Amino acid sequence: xxxxxxxxFRLEDVYDQLNCGLVMLDRDLNILLWNAWMARHSxxxxxxxxxxxxxxxxxxxxxxxxxxxLDNTLxxxxxxxxxxxxxxSPLPLYPHHPGGQREGVQRMAQSVVLTPIxxxxxxxLCLMQVTDASNSVKREKMLxxxxxxxxxxxxxxxxxxxxxxxxFDENYARALQRVQEEGGMLSLFMIDxxxxxxxxxxxxxxxxxxxxxxxxxxxxxxxxxxxxxLARYGGEEFILLVRNLPPLQAAExxxxxxxxxxxxxxxxxxxxxxxxxxxxxxxxTRELQDDTDGRQLxxxxxxxxxxxxxxxxxxxxxxx
Amino acid sequence: MSILSEIERDALTEIFNVGAGRAxxxxxxxxxxxVRLTVPSVEVLRTDAINxxxxxxxxxxxATVSQNFYGPFDAEAVLLFTEDRALSIVRDMMxxxxxxxxxAEFEREAMCExxxxxxxxxxxxxxxxxxxxxxxxxxxxxxxxxxEISSRLSEVQSDERYVLVxxxxxxxxxHQTDGHLIFLLSSTSLHALVEHVQAYLxxxxxx
Amino acid sequence: MVNDAxxxxxxxxxxxxxxxxxxxxxxxxxxxxxxxxxxxxxxxxIRVVQQNVPHYCTMDINMPGMLGTDAAEQILQQxxxxxxxxxxxxxxxAAQTRAQQLGAVFVAKPVTEKSIAQALLHFRGPV
Numbered sequence: 001x002x003x004x005x006x007x008x009f010r011l012e013d014v015y016d017q018l019n020c021g022l023v024m025l026d027r028d029l030n031i032l033l034w035n036a037w038m039a040r041h042s043x044x045x046x047x048x049x050x051x052x053x054x055x056x057x058x059x060x061x062x063x064x065x066x067x068x069x070l071d072n073t074l075x076x077x078x079x080x081x082x083x084x085x086x087x088x089s090p091l092p093l094y095p096h097h098p099g100g101q102r103e104g105v106q107r108m109a110q111s112v113v114l115t116p117i118x119x120x121x122x123x124x125l126c127l128m129q130v131t132d133a134s135n136s137v138k139r140e141k142m143l144x145x146x147x148x149x150x151x152x153x154x155x156x157x158x159x160x161x162x163x164x165x166x167x168f169d170e171n172y173a174r175a176l177q178r179v180q181e182e183g184g185m186l187s188l189f190m191i192d193x194x195x196x197x198x199x200x201x202x203x204x205x206x207x208x209x210x211x212x213x214x215x216x217x218x219x220x221x222x223x224x225x226x227x228x229x230l231a232r233y234g235g236e237e238f239i240l241l242v243r244n245l246p247p248l249q250a251a252e253x254x255x256x257x258x259x260x261x262x263x264x265x266x267x268x269x270x271x272x273x274x275x276x277x278x279x280x281x282x283x284x285t286r287e288l289q290d291d292t293d294g295r296q297l298x299x300x301x302x303x304x305x306x307x308x309x310x311x312x313x314x315x316x317x318x319x320x
Numbered sequence: 321m322s323i324l325s326e327i328e329r330d331a332l333t334e335i336f337n338v339g340a341g342r343a344x345x346x347x348x349x350x351x352x353x354x355v356r357l358t359v360p361s362v363e364v365l366r367t368d369a370i371n372x373x374x375x376x377x378x379x380x381x382x383a384t385v386s387q388n389f390y391g392p393f394d395a396e397a398v399l400l401f402t403e404d405r406a407l408s409i410v411r412d413m414m415x416x417x418x419x420x421x422x423x424a425e426f427e428r429e430a431m432c433e434x435x436x437x438x439x440x441x442x443x444x445x446x447x448x449x450x451x452x453x454x455x456x457x458x459x460x461x462x463x464x465x466x467x468e469i470s471s472r473l474s475e476v477q478s479d480e481r482y483v484l485v486x487x488x489x490x491x492x493x494x495h496q497t498d499g500h501l502i503f504l505l506s507s508t509s510l511h512a513l514v515e516h517v518q519a520y521l522x523x524x525x526x527x
Numbered sequence: 528m529v530n531d532a533x534x535x536x537x538x539x540x541x542x543x544x545x546x547x548x549x550x551x552x553x554x555x556x557x558x559x560x561x562x563x564x565x566x567x568x569x570x571x572x573i574r575v576v577q578q579n580v581p582h583y584c585t586m587d588i589n590m591p592g593m594l595g596t597d598a599a600e601q602i603l604q605q606x607x608x609x610x611x612x613x614x615x616x617x618x619x620x621a622a623q624t625r626a627q628q629l630g631a632v633f634v635a636k637p638v639t640e641k642s643i644a645q646a647l648l649h650f651r652g653p654v
Contacts, residue, residue, distance in 0.1 A: 064349070065346075065349060065350070068346070072440065072444065075444075076440070076443070076444045076447055076453075076454075077453060077454075077455055078440045078443055078444065078454070078455075078456050079436070079456060079457070079458045080436060080440060081432060081433055081436055081458065081459070082433065083426075083429035083430055083432060083433040084429060085410075085413075085414060085426035085429040085430040085433070086350050086413055086414065086429075086430055086433055087350070111429070113458065115458070116455070327544065327545065330543055330544050330545045331545040333543060334543040334545045334546050337543070337589070337616045337636075338616045338636045338637050339616075340616060341615065341616030341617050341618050341635075341636065342616075342618070344617065344619060345618050345619050348619050348620075354619055354621050355619070356589075356617075358589050360591075445637070448637060449637050521545070524545070524548050524549050524552050525548075525552065
């Protein structure tokens with residue numbers, strides 16, 4: 001039994017009036033259906049969308065997660081969804097202002113559902129439904145959560161909130177490039193919490209986490225310039241990159257960091273150096289004209305840290 | 321009487337672990353960090369045995385995501401976490417700055433997607449390895465008490481019902497969670513599944 | 528370049544018996560003269576290698592006890608001549624990078640003729 005009476009109305013009128021986006025794609029991602037809602041909010045008219053390759057039409061504008069979900073649905077015939085909770089705006093869709101004046105730059109919050117459909121020829125198609133997930137109260141909260149998710153996706157350490165190693169590695173490469181082009185000095189600080197394993201053993205991992213957060217905050221408080229990069233490099237290791245600091249001042253900064261952590265006066269009964277939490281710091285400052293590989297700078301800073309440890313910990317060793 | 325032989329159980333565990341690996345990859349892209357998802361064990365139980373083994377006397381409710389799927393065998397797949405674990409998973413996926421109230425608003429959406437990712441990954445692994453095609457409904461999120469789940473399971477039809485139970489282990493943002501993935505099947509469907517697994521095992525030996 | 532791929536020994540490490548069977552079957556289909564030894568855990572693999580060094584090794588990652596990548600690292604430290612292929616359902620970047628850092632090749636499960644071919648190429652080179 002059909003679910004509609006043929007001939008009494010046009011199906012196009014129905015789906016063009018729907019208050020949500022409707023798109024039909026074939027296995028090659030050719031667009032077979034593009035309703036009025038989609039045209040309105042994507043600013044791509046049906047004339048341009050029909051029979052176009054979806055991936056090519058929106059190259060770089062749709063998230064990899066959406067493309068993957070599409071591939072999955074078309075390949076296995078399983079329905080997928082992209083919730084607005086976990087993906088803010090997979091598609092380049094914008095709020096529609098009837099006046100046409102205000103061009104909203106912010107994408108619309110979306111919820112996307114993909115369902116497989118087998119056509120009469122036995123080919124598998126994918127129906128994509130898009131709904132507007134904005135809602136004034138919810139939206140504020142979502143913006144909050146998405147900035148968190150975004151931070152994590154670009155590289156924020158979950159525990160301390162400062163950048164993680166991945167972020168550092170990317171920024172390090174960029175900083176090296178700039179120094180090579182513009183000249184100048186680069187100071188790399190390798191910072192390691194002394195006897196951290198013993199701290200965890202005695203005070204538990206919860207205690208260890210708490211104290212790492214304090215160290216991260218303390219180190220962060222000493223960042224002076226916007227392009228200083230502080231990151232959590234490993235379990236109890238931090239790394240700091242500062243540009244254009246003369247060697248003497250770099251050594252002074254290293255000492256300031258050591259002092260600041262010392263003055264937290266965090267008790268550490270298993271430390272073999274002091275009865276409180278301390279850090280060891282290795283700094284290396286260099287002009288990088290010839291050193292195309294930043295690895296040498298990293299190794300030098302690491303060697304300086306090693307010397308600080310060997311020299312008794314709670315110490316700063318600065319080299320050039 | 322054991323419904324699945326040792327080697328059949330091993331094959332299913334391996335298939336579901338391949339699925340878990342795929343799901344973990346999708347989740348890690350959402351979360352922006354490494355995710356560990358493994359299926360340490362698989363077993364088949366009769367639905368009446370579920371109550372003692374699966375739903376111990378916990379205070380609180382279960383967060384469940386279910387999808388019905390159809391193909392050479394039909395089943396209802398249900399992903400189960402305790403409610404507070406589900407909230408903490410949602411927090412790990414969305415960002416730890418949110419309050420519990422804020423998280424609760426997104427719980428349904430986020431859990432639906434999580435369930436969909438895990439279930440689809442398991443189904444696609446079955447499809448690839450057993451060389452079958454499975455269709456599925458969209459995920460549904462329901463929070464139920466243990467009693468409600470029990471009674472749902474005991475809605476036995478004339479055909480005996482079995483449950484394929486997967487214990488799953490999920491680590492997101494260094495928080496570890498246990499959950500279960502259960503497939504409710506009629507005995508006909510269970511036999512069809514076992515036949516496909518046996519065919520898969522025979523194929524290996526013939527390679 | 529002379530590639531003598533005859534009479535080699537392969538160690539297959541995986542906690543799943545079925546997975547070991549699959550890998551063994553695919554390898555023997557191409558190299559029926561190879562000898563295949565199995566281990567069900569990282570710890571067992573290390574013990575086996577200490578007694579008899581294999582030419583090649585396939586290693587799963589997620590196993591009870593020691594992680595496969597850690598076991599591979601130890602084996603390679605002790606016996607750098609062994610060529611390792613990591614076969615895993617864990618396909619995230621971190622796992623693949625780790626495999627590469629060890630000098631091993633990474634192959635995603637499920638095991639297929641094509642993925643076995645990749646591992647074999649890493650083991651004995653082109654034939």
